Amino acid sequence: MDLNQNREEIIYPPIVCLGFTPWNGNYAKSTTQLINRLARNHEIIYVDYQFTFKDVLYRFLGKSDLDVGPIIGTKKSLRVERTDQGTDVNVLSLPPVFPINWIDSESIFRFGLKVNSWLIRRKIKSAVKKMKWDKIAFVSAYNPFFALDSVGKLNEALHCYYCYDEISGSPWAQKYGAGVELDYMKMVDMIFVSSRTLQKSKAKTNPNCELIQNGVDFKFFNDYYIQNGYSREPDKVVIGYVGSLDERIDYALIRKIAEQFSDAEVRLIGRVVYPDLLEEIRGVENIKLIGALEYEKLPKELSKFNVGLIPFLKTVFTKNIYPLKINEYLAMALPVVKSNFSELPEFDSLVYTGDTHEEFIASVERALDEPDRYLMKERIDMASSNSWDFSVAKMSRLISEKFN
Numbered sequence: 001m002d003l004n005q006n007r008e009e010i011i012y013p014p015i016v017c018l019g020f021t022p023w024n025g026n027y028a029k030s031t032t033q034l035i036n037r038l039a040r041n042h043e044i045i046y047v048d049y050q051f052t053f054k055d056v057l058y059r060f061l062g063k064s065d066l067d068v069g070p071i072i073g074t075k076k077s078l079r080v081e082r083t084d085q086g087t088d089v090n091v092l093s094l095p096p097v098f099p100i101n102w103i104d105s106e107s108i109f110r111f112g113l114k115v116n117s118w119l120i121r122r123k124i125k126s127a128v129k130k131m132k133w134d135k136i137a138f139v140s141a142y143n144p145f146f147a148l149d150s151v152g153k154l155n156e157a158l159h160c161y162y163c164y165d166e167i168s169g170s171p172w173a174q175k176y177g178a179g180v181e182l183d184y185m186k187m188v189d190m191i192f193v194s195s196r197t198l199q200k201s202k203a204k205t206n207p208n209c210e211l212i213q214n215g216v217d218f219k220f221f222n223d224y225y226i227q228n229g230y231s232r233e234p235d236k237v238v239i240g241y242v243g244s245l246d247e248r249i250d251y252a253l254i255r256k257i258a259e260q261f262s263d264a265e266v267r268l269i270g271r272v273v274y275p276d277l278l279e280e281i282r283g284v285e286n287i288k289l290i291g292a293l294e295y296e297k298l299p300k301e302l303s304k305f306n307v308g309l310i311p312f313l314k315t316v317f318t319k320n321i322y323p324l325k326i327n328e329y330l331a332m333a334l335p336v337v338k339s340n341f342s343e344l345p346e347f348d349s350l351v352y353t354g355d356t357h358e359e360f361i362a363s364v365e366r367a368l369d370e371p372d373r374y375l376m377k378e379r380i381d382m383a384s385s386n387s388w389d390f391s392v393a394k395m396s397r398l399i400s401e402k403f404n
Helices: 030-038 053-060 106-131 144-150 177-187 196-202 218-228 251-260 275-280 295-302 324-331 357-368 376-385 388-403
Strands: 015-018 044-047 078-082 088-092 136-141 156-163 190-193 209-211 238-242 265-269 287-291 307-310 336-339 352-354
Touching: 015 030, 015 106, 030 044, 030 388, 044 106, 088 106, 106 144, 106 177, 136 144, 136 388, 144 156, 144 177, 156 177, 156 388, 190 196, 190 388, 196 209, 209 388, 218 295, 218 324, 218 376, 238 295, 238 324, 251 265, 251 275, 251 287, 251 357, 295 324, 307 324, 307 357, 324 336, 324 376, 336 357, 352 357
Parallel strands: 015 044, 015 136, 044 088, 136 156, 156 190, 190 209, 238 265, 238 307, 265 287, 307 336, 336 352
Antiparallel strands: 078 088
C-alpha cells in the first residue's frame, strides 16, 4: 500500500506520542508498530516510558539493568532510532518522575499527577523547541494520567488519545484509571480505539472516536512462511501461545489442554508479568515456558506450531481486546483456537472458538485433525487485509485532516 499517495495535497504534521510502554522490549506493541509506520510521512517524537525515582534507585542498587543514562542526563535524552520499517523516530527519555500509584487519597494522587505532568511537559516542550517545530499533533498512547493536565499546554493544534485496552479492567489502574480517563476523554479532540467494543464504549463520552484496529506486519510473517514453510519436528505436536503471560490468561485451561494432549508440547512464549499466576501450571511436564523473545524470532517460532492459541479469560478487560496475535497466526496459515473472550465476528469462519474448557479442548482436537492446506489461503488473505499499513494510512489521514 502506498502511504505516499496524494502526499502533495496533504500536510503531514509532526507528531509527539506520549507512550506507555518502553521503546525497547521483547514483545510486540501496537503503539510502536503504528509509530514506526507513521514515521514514513510524519516527523515523530516518541516520549519513552516514564520511569520513576524508585526505578533509578533500583538500578544503582543493582536490582535492575535499566539504562539510566538518558534518564539522569549522562547520555543524550533525545536520540534518533532507526526502526524495522527503515524509518527514523526521535525517542525522548524523560527525567524520573515521582512514584504515586500507591497513594490512597485521590486528591493527593491527582496533585502528584500534576507535578509529574509538569516535569514531563517541560521536557517535551524543550525537545519540540530543539526540533524547531511550531505546532504539533499530540497523541497520548494509553496514557491519560500524564496527559490529562497537559491538554492545550503543549502548543498542540490537535490532541488525540489512543486507547487500546479498557483501563478500568487493568489491575494497575483500578483505583483511579477510569475517572482520570473519563475526564481526559472529554477534553481531547479525537480518540483512536483498537476494537469495536472500545469504540462503542468511548464514543459515549466523545463522539469523535475512530476505529484503528490492531494489525499485523503481514510481509514479515508471511514472507517467512512462504520462504521456509513450517519447521515442525517429526512426531512432535506443538500447541503454542505467543504473548504476555499476565492476568488475561486462563491458566486452568492451559493445564487442562496439557493434560488432555499429554503427548504434545504446550509451548508458551512471552514475558511473565505476574509470576504468581503461573502456580496453576507449574510442574506440568509438557508445558514449556520459553520466555520473551526478540520480535525478529517470532516467525521461526510460529513455524514450529501445529495450532496457535488465544486462551484468554472473559473479563471486563478482555472483552475489549482485539489481539495482535490472531493475525500473526493467520499470516502463517496456522489454525487458531480462541476462547470466547471478545466479539470478533469477522474471524468466525476461519478460527475455532470455545465457550467452555470442554469446547476449547474439542476445538484444539479439530484443529489438529485438519486436512492439509485446509483454509490456508483464506487465513492468509484475512491477515493480509488486516495489515498495519491500512490502519496507519487511516490514522495518518485523520490526524492530517483534523490538524489542517
